[in-house]
Amino acid sequence: MERPKSTDPLVTVRDLVFARDGRPIFRDLNLTVARGSVTAIMGGSGTGKTTLLNLMGGRLTPDRGSVEVAGETVGSLPRKALFGLRRRMGMLFQSGALLTDLDVFENVAFPMREHTRLPESLIHHLVLMKLELVGLRGARHLFPAELSGGMARRVALARAIALDPMMVMYDEPFAGLDPISMGVIVKLIRELNDALGMTSIVVTHDVVEACGIADYIYLLGDGRVIAQGTAVDMQKTDAPEVRQFMAGLPDGPVAFHYPAPEYLDDLMARERP
Amino acid sequence: MSWDLGISGLGRRVIGGVGRLGRATLFLARLAPALGVALARARLIVQQLYMTGVLTLVIVLVSGAFVGMILALQGYNTLVRYDAQSSLGLLVALSLTRELGPVLTALLFAGRAGSALTAEIGLMKATEQLDGMEMMAVDPLPRVVAPRFWAGWIAVPLLAMIFSAVGILGAYVVAVGDLGLDGGVFWSQMQSGVSVTNDIMGGLVKSVVFGFVVSWIAVFEGYDAKPTSEGVSRATTRTVVSSSLAILALDFIMTAFMLRGL
Numbered sequence: 001m002e003r004p005k006s007t008d009p010l011v012t013v014r015d016l017v018f019a020r021d022g023r024p025i026f027r028d029l030n031l032t033v034a035r036g037s038v039t040a041i042m043g044g045s046g047t048g049k050t051t052l053l054n055l056m057g058g059r060l061t062p063d064r065g066s067v068e069v070a071g072e073t074v075g076s077l078p079r080k081a082l083f084g085l086r087r088r089m090g091m092l093f094q095s096g097a098l099l100t101d102l103d104v105f106e107n108v109a110f111p112m113r114e115h116t117r118l119p120e121s122l123i124h125h126l127v128l129m130k131l132e133l134v135g136l137r138g139a140r141h142l143f144p145a146e147l148s149g150g151m152a153r154r155v156a157l158a159r160a161i162a163l164d165p166m167m168v169m170y171d172e173p174f175a176g177l178d179p180i181s182m183g184v185i186v187k188l189i190r191e192l193n194d195a196l197g198m199t200s201i202v203v204t205h206d207v208v209e210a211c212g213i214a215d216y217i218y219l220l221g222d223g224r225v226i227a228q229g230t231a232v233d234m235q236k237t238d239a240p241e242v243r244q245f246m247a248g249l250p251d252g253p254v255a256f257h258y259p260a261p262e263y264l265d266d267l268m269a270r271e272r273p
Numbered sequence: 274m275s276w277d278l279g280i281s282g283l284g285r286r287v288i289g290g291v292g293r294l295g296r297a298t299l300f301l302a303r304l305a306p307a308l309g310v311a312l313a314r315a316r317l318i319v320q321q322l323y324m325t326g327v328l329t330l331v332i333v334l335v336s337g338a339f340v341g342m343i344l345a346l347q348g349y350n351t352l353v354r355y356d357a358q359s360s361l362g363l364l365v366a367l368s369l370t371r372e373l374g375p376v377l378t379a380l381l382f383a384g385r386a387g388s389a390l391t392a393e394i395g396l397m398k399a400t401e402q403l404d405g406m407e408m409m410a411v412d413p414l415p416r417v418v419a420p421r422f423w424a425g426w427i428a429v430p431l432l433a434m435i436f437s438a439v440g441i442l443g444a445y446v447v448a449v450g451d452l453g454l455d456g457g458v459f460w461s462q463m464q465s466g467v468s469v470t471n472d473i474m475g476g477l478v479k480s481v482v483f484g485f486v487v488s489w490i491a492v493f494e495g496y497d498a499k500p501t502s503e504g505v506s507r508a509t510t511r512t513v514v515s516s517s518l519a520i521l522a523l524d525f526i527m528t529a530f531m532l533r534g535l
């Protein structure tokens with residue numbers, strides 16, 4: 001499972017330790033994302049995938065260890081430099097996070113209006129181009145409340161790539177999509193990545209999709225990387241926790257439960273804590 | 274509940290209240306530079322001003338008219354005992370510009386636009402819109418909060434003036450149309466008795482202060498709300514309650530100073 005040596009990392013996570021409310025989320029996380037690649041980050045619910053993206057985006061700071069993006073240590077950047085770095089990253093939120101008081105067109109135009117002094121006619125062209133990419137040019141006058149979940153996700157995607165970022169982080173881009181939209185998004189992520197020369201980080205628990213588009217896959221569990229490799233590596237491996245995840249088995253070394261006292265003790269306990 | 278429990282409960286509330294005031298002040302200090310930045314984008318402020326105007330204008334017009342008409346009826350009823358009904362115009366104008374215009378407008382504004390402002394910002398937070406903006410390297414304070422703050426601050430004095438003007442018209446209609454007062458006397462008494470520097474400016478100062486405080490409370494509560502639907506609804510209620518109390522308390526303080534000629 002050695003990764004190809006030729007790759008040049010855009011994101012490097014080193015010895016990352018991070019706890020929330022005293023509960024460790026990452027104990028000792030190490031991973032790299034190669035420039036120009038599509039990297040999938042997988043893991044069960046609550047393993048800290050969204051948290052990891054927030055650490056990469058500088059919305060959280062590591063307790064120990066470091067997260068480097070494009071050669072800059074994200075956690076210790078002053079706000080101005082952090083904002084400069086963020087202009088070069090796009091992030092697709094799990095919920096889409098579209099601005100509800102703006103229509104689809106204005107949502108995609110938002111980063112352009114905020115960060116550039118482009119003339120209106122050019123913004124118009126660029127926005128239509130981005131919307132055409134996600135197939136929603138015709139929906140430009142709708143408001144977010146009038147979109148389905150999948151459409152909102154596609155608009156958010158158009159917005160995330162509005163400024164042609166060097167890297168896009170996708171948080172669960174496939175969740176709750178019908179098979180056709182899912183196929184469209186999968187293809188889109190790959191094509192955008194290759195056509196625009198971006199780097200993509202895709203957080204997901206969809207094994208099939210991840211294997212379909214990712215150049216490299218990390219499987220998180222228990223606060224660290226429990227397996228990594230290409231899709232082929234991951235499917236061939238016989239490490240039990242990987243097999244459990246890839247095959248979707250409820251029982252195995254990876255715990256399904258959030259940490260809790262013994263079930264029986266909990267049921268018998270009189271007092272609520 | 275026993276006696277000392279009541280006292281300690283009260284103490285907790287006071288401490289909680291002082292703590293919130295401290296946080297609101299810290300928030301204002303963070304917001305201050307953003308207010309300057311937002312001034313450079315007047316278009317956003319005008320947009321918000323338009324939205325708040327749409328929300329509150331009708332209620333201010335209707336309330337202003339009714340309050341003016343009621344003042345005319347009540348004022349006439351008292352003045353006529355001393356044969357002083359010719360001063361009705363003056364009485365109405367002074368009550369409205371100095372007191373009722375600013376205070377009632379601010380209360381109406383807090384209930385209508387202030388609560389909406391809190392809910393809007395709170396929901397933007399709950400639905401990750403503010404987080405999304407941060408990730409797009411856009412600071413929500415100057416982009417979202419500051420224009421709304423400016424709009425509220427500007428809107429309250431404007432609405433208070435409209436309130437007073439409509440109130441005076443309402444009083445005129447009742448006084449001349451219903452009570453049979455002479456229209457010329459109504460206006461001339463008002464003209465000679467209302468001082469621009471004292472009465473009108475005094476009312477304006479009050480409504481500027483109210484506009485600041487209500488907008489401050491509304492954006493603070495929205496920005497500080499727990500990002501859940503319950504958190505947002507609590508914050509909305511808090512905006513209305515704290516704004517109303519603040520308006521009345523500040524009105525008392527300012528009135529006391531103004532009447533002593535400070």
Ligand SMILES: Nc1ncnc2c1ncn2[C@@H]1O[C@H](COP(=O)(O)OP(=O)(O)OP(=O)(O)O)[C@@H](O)[C@H]1O
Nearest residue numbers: 020021025043044045046047048049050051052205
């Ligand atoms: N704001 C927060 N405050 C405290 N704990 C949090 C917060 N957000 C998340 N957590 C905790 O951090 C852990 C990781 O959460 P995270 O959202 O990163 O999981 P995830 O891997 O993205 O899960 P999912 O696949 O369900 O989205 C969870 O156990 C959660 O309880």
Ligand SMILES: [Mg+2]
Nearest residue numbers: 049050094171
């Ligand atoms: Mg998540």
